[in-house]
Amino acid sequence: METSAKPHFVLVPWIGSISHIVPMTDIGCLLASHGASVAIITTPANAPLVQSRVDRVTPRGAVIGVTTIPFPTAEAGLPDGCERLDLVRSPAMVPSFFKANKKFGEAVAQYCRREDAPRRPSCIIAGMCNTWTLPVARDLGVPCYIFHGFGAFALLCIDHLYRQGRHEAIASAEELVDISVLQQFECKILGRQLPPHFLPSTSMGGGLMQEVRDFDVAVDGVVVNSFDELEHGSAALLAAASGRKVLAVGPVSLCCAPSLDPQGDDARRCMAWLDGKEANSVVYVSFGSAGSLPPAQLIQLGMALVSCRWPVMWVIRGADSLPDDVNAWLGENTDPDGVADGKCLVVRGWAPQVAILAHPAVGGFMTHCGWGSTLESVAAGVPMLTWPLFAEQFVNEKLIVDVLAIGVSVGVTKPTENVLTASKLGSGEAKAEVGAERVEKALERLMDGAGEGEDIRRRAAELKRKANAALEKGGSSYNNLENLIDSCA
Numbered sequence: 050m051e052t053s054a055k056p057h058f059v060l061v062p063w064i065g066s067i068s069h070i071v072p073m074t075d076i077g078c079l080l081a082s083h084g085a086s087v088a089i090i091t092t093p094a095n096a097p098l099v100q101s102r103v104d105r106v107t108p109r110g111a112v113i114g115v116t117t118i119p120f121p122t123a124e125a126g127l128p129d130g131c132e133r134l135d136l137v138r139s140p141a142m143v144p145s146f147f148k149a150n151k152k153f154g155e156a157v158a159q160y161c162r163r164e165d166a167p168r169r170p171s172c173i174i175a176g177m178c179n180t181w182t183l184p185v186a187r188d189l190g191v192p193c194y195i196f197h198g199f200g201a202f203a204l205l206c207i208d209h210l211y212r213q214g215r216h217e218a219i220a221s222a223e224e225l226v227d228i229s230v231l232q233q234f235e236c237k238i239l240g241r242q243l244p245p246h247f248l249p250s251t252s253m254g255g256g257l258m259q260e261v262r263d264f265d266v267a268v269d270g271v272v273v274n275s276f277d278e279l280e281h282g283s284a285a286l287l288a289a290a291s292g293r294k295v296l297a298v299g300p301v302s303l304c305c306a307p308s309l310d311p312q313g314d315d316a317r318r319c320m321a322w323l324d325g326k327e328a329n330s331v332v333y334v335s336f337g338s339a340g341s342l343p344p345a346q347l348i349q350l351g352m353a354l355v356s357c358r359w360p361v362m363w364v365i366r367g368a369d370s371l372p373d374d375v376n377a378w379l380g381e382n383t384d385p386d387g388v389a390d391g392k393c394l395v396v397r398g399w400a401p402q403v404a405i406l407a408h409p410a411v412g413g414f415m416t417h418c419g420w421g422s423t424l425e426s427v428a429a430g431v432p433m434l435t436w437p438l439f440a441e442q443f444v445n446e447k448l449i450v451d452v453l454a455i456g457v458s459v460g461v462t463k464p465t466e467n468v469l470t471a472s473k474l475g476s477g478e479a480k481a482e483v484g485a486e487r488v489e490k491a492l493e494r495l496m497d498g499a500g501e502g503e504d505i506r507r508r509a510a511e512l513k514r515k516a517n518a519a520l521e522k523g524g525s526s527y528n529n530l531e532n533l534i535d536s537c538a
């Protein structure tokens with residue numbers, strides 16, 4: 050079929066977080082590689098990130114463009130360039146960010162409805178908070194899909210909890226809530242570990258999650274960064290429960306291999322450090338694009354990392370605002386710039402995570418269980434040490450540890466506050482929940498080459514094979530992408 054005869058997808062990633070922008074851009078690249086034409090709409094500050102991925106992953110001949118629409122920061126009282134939630138400095142600014150996103154939505158809607166547009170959209174795929182795309186899609190008479198950034202298992206759990214009315218009566222923090230959505234697996238989590246939809250109102254405001262839920266049930270389908278072989282039929286169960294298409298098209302991080310070589314000095318330094326280490330020997334530690342631990346917890350974790358038997362690459366976010374004593378401790382105990390080729394390399398900037406996980410030296414990933422990181426780890430066949438912080442991460446931990454058995458839990462029971470969930474930032478006195486000894490024990494279980502660790506590694510390797518197969522011609526994600534394109538033709 051001619052490219053021009055294929056449908057035109059308009060993708061509007063939720064700009065709250067890099068972890069939404071990156072996979073949606075990758076979905077755009079995958080659609081383009083299947084011959085669809087794609088326009089990704091974003092804001093000026095986020096455009097370079099989107100454009101750089103599009104430039105590097107797009108196969109020759111693919112039709113994909115990036116459109117920039119201003120984000121009304123000044124109007125909303127936000128600092129110039131504050132176009133992502135990780136750039137928001139206080140919980141008080143969070144409502145202004147969402148207000149600006151609504152205004153941004155009006156401009157996006159106007160753009161999509163333009164009569165003189167080179168191509169009318171055949172389908173809109175919207176990030177979860179971009180609820181304003183639905184009326185546009187309805188006006189244009191085209192399907193609207195949602196992308197949550199969550200996995201299918203978490204989405205199924207959330208749907209299940211809504212159907213149980215869990216959003217109407219907030220669970221107590223200590224209550225064990227049943228999230229057994231898969232027949233063979235009993236799953237329960239504490240009330241305080243539930244996704245934000247079922248927690249008391251936070252700095253995001255109570256109405257937002259309901260708005261997202263209303264949007265979610267009204268759209269024509271859900272696009273998920275996952276693959277059908279991974280989540281024990283969760284996507285199909287969600288489709289059956291909700292009566293919408295649920296299409297797993299990932300792992301989308303694989304769309305860029307091998308062209309996404311790490312760029313920049315810091316990234317190259319990470320890779321060079323790994324080059325000097327033995328296969329499967331390194332523990333990679335990262336808590337995502339926004340996660341950071343309170344100082345007391347950071348020190349307990351650090352003590353375990355510097356004394357364990359394995360080399361460690363430790364990414365620390367928010368490193369600029371660490372207290373002096375923590376900085377001093379890091380300076381004395383870790384290798385802050387990699388020059389000493391020490392045992393524990395601290396990365397204070399942005400680590401090239403996908404490339405790191407794919408490096409043969411990496412044998413374990415201590416992760417906050419964000420879905421992007423989880424799936425990147427699965428795609429690379431790297432076993433996980435789970436340390437959930439907030440959002441749907443405690444649910445993802447259940448999938449990793451109890452359902453897939455490709456990880457070991459550190460044993461965190463309390464969520465960690467962030468800018469969206471906190472009443473105040475940087476509660477420096479927060480006590481460490483997890484002591485160094487517990488972290489070391491979990492590391493031993495995961496990294497030990499025999500027994501439990503070996504079984505976990507074998508299962509992770511098997512899932513890596515399935516993840517890669519899913520995107521190949523005739524694989525489940527490949528077919529779901531074709532299905533998505535055909536349904537919009």
Ligand code: UDP
Nearest residue numbers: 068337338339399400402403419420421422
């Ligand atoms: N990431 C990265 N380098 C970093 C930190 C994060 O490349 O130093 C990427 C990571 O590869 C993943 C995303 O940021 O794609 C984090 O997404 P995830 O869903 O795991 O967590 P979130 O940031 O939403 O908490």
